Amino acid sequence: MPSNRPLCTGIPLAARRVCVAPMLNRTDRHFRYLMRQITRTALLYTELVSAAAITRGRQTWMLKYHPIEHPVAIQFGGNTPESxxxxxxxxxxxxxxxxxxxxxxxxxxxxxxARLMAHPDLVARCVEAMTKAVAIPVTVKHRIGIEPHCGYRELHHFVTTVAQSGCKIFIVHARKAWLNGLSPxxxxxxxxxxxxxxHRLKTDKPELTIITNGGITSLAEGSAHMECVDGVMIGRAAYQSPYLLADVDRLFGCETECPPSRHQVVxxxxxxxIRESAAGTPSARILRHMHGIFHGQPGARLWRHHLAKAMSAPENTTCCKILQEEGRHL
Ligand SMILES: Cc1cc2nc3c(=O)[nH]c(=O)nc-3n(C[C@H](O)[C@H](O)[C@H](O)COP(=O)(O)O)c2cc1C
Incomplete structure (x- = not known):
């Protein structure tokens, strides 16, 4: 049953300055919980959730999240307005x-x-049905185009059409999609x-919130994009090195204090x-997201070694003892 309804909805603009991208098999609730230990500001996205599965009552575990994750957005995939x-x-x-x-x-x-980019009217109908159904923002994450419909004119037409149906926030992966012959x-x-x-899209549509995505590997790079767009979305770099976002709260939120250290995050x-495994979650589901905590640090390799050792520990308390003790020295 739904249980995590926030007291008030509405995502502060600061949360959109840096968002963590939806990534299948990566941004599950355990990874999002980890990200929340590092930044309280960044908007977090779930993995892609199939609309068809949810309406058939399947995969409802994908709707589960911890209240600490707010602000958190869920991403659906589908092509029928009703579902x-x-x-x-x-x-x-x-x-x-x-x-x-x-x-x-x-x-x-x-x-x-991405194939829906060739059908802006259908996307507009989907968005219209969604915006009529809820009071929370409905946003679209799309590509700059698909081959062969791939020029700026098509991108502009797509965004204009979908915006008319009520979407005001677009997250644009700055790469065309090749639907034939190239794997995801x-x-x-x-x-x-x-x-x-x-950037040009934002110039032409200043009334829309435009977030750019793709290949961003530092907050400095993100800030440079913010000269031209409203925010950035970071995917692989955030997963590989979650601590990359440690300064988000001070740079873009209201935080004045230092972020927690890597060891405090551990x-x-x-x-x-300990809490989750008592509730039946296998510890490996959480530990697998912790490989990157020390990414780029002198002890990163040693950390991954300790993590492997901890993963094979017979007891969760022993596993945590190893991690807390070894993490202290890195
Ligand atoms: C493992 C993996 C899974 C992904 N799953 C999704 C997804 O579920 N939904 C989505 O919109 N994009 C997905 N993406 C694309 C990312 O959200 C993002 O657009 C892309 O990785 C480019 O950003 P980046 O260069 O910062 O990683 C995925 C990317 C990766 C690497």
Whole structure:
């Protein structure tokens, strides 16, 4: 049953300056909990959730989250206005702060995602149904285009059409999608990024909130984009090195104090692990997200070694003892 409804909805603008991207098999609730130990400001996204599965009552575990995760957005994939509207209603009842529609996934195995960019009217109808169903923001994450419909004119037309249906916030992965002949994995590094197209979109549509995404690996890089757009979304770099976002609260939120140290983050994650495993979560589901905590630090390799050792510990308390003790010395 829904239980996490926040007292008030509405995502502060500061939360959109830096967002953590939706990533299948990565940004589950345990990773999001980890990110929340590092930044209280950044807007977090769930993994892609299939609208069809949710409306059939399947995969409802994907709707579960910890209240500490707010502000948190859920991303749905689908292509029928009715089922997406129902999903939006369910998400709002669960207390999510935003519903996002995936129009960027290049997988040939799905009937939604990036291929919908060729059907702006259908996306507009989906968004209209969703916005009518809920009071929380409905946003769209899409590509700068798909081959062969890939010029700026098509991008502008897509955004104009969808904006007319009530979407005011667009997250643009600054890369075209190749729907034939390139795997979803290769579609994340090919073809090359073109952030200038996203910057131009913001110039032409100043009334919309435009977030750019793709290949951003530091907050300095993010800040440079913010000269031209409203915010940035970071995916792989945030997963590989979560502590990259440690300064988000001071730079873009209201925080004046230092962020927690990496060791403090480890301690909090161990406390979480003990609580979660008592509730039946296998510890490996949490530990797998902790590899990158010391990324780029002199002891990073040693940390991963300790993590492997901790993963094979027979007791969770022993596992946490290893991590807290060893993490202190890195
Ligand atoms: C493992 C993985 C899974 C992803 N899953 C999703 C997803 O579920 N929904 C989505 O919109 N994008 C997904 N993406 C794309 C990211 O959200 C992001 O747009 C892309 O990685 C580019 O940003 P980055 O260069 O900062 O990683 C995924 C990317 C990766 C690497």
């Amino acid at each position: 997406l509207a129902e999903c939006a209603r369910i998400a709002a009842d669960y207390g999510f702060d935003e519903v996002n529609l995936n129009v960027g996934c290049p997988s040939p195995r799905i009937a939604f995602g 994995r290769r579609n994340r590094s090919l073809p090359p990024l073109d952030h200038t197209m996203v 301690v909090r994650m161990c406390e979480y692990l």
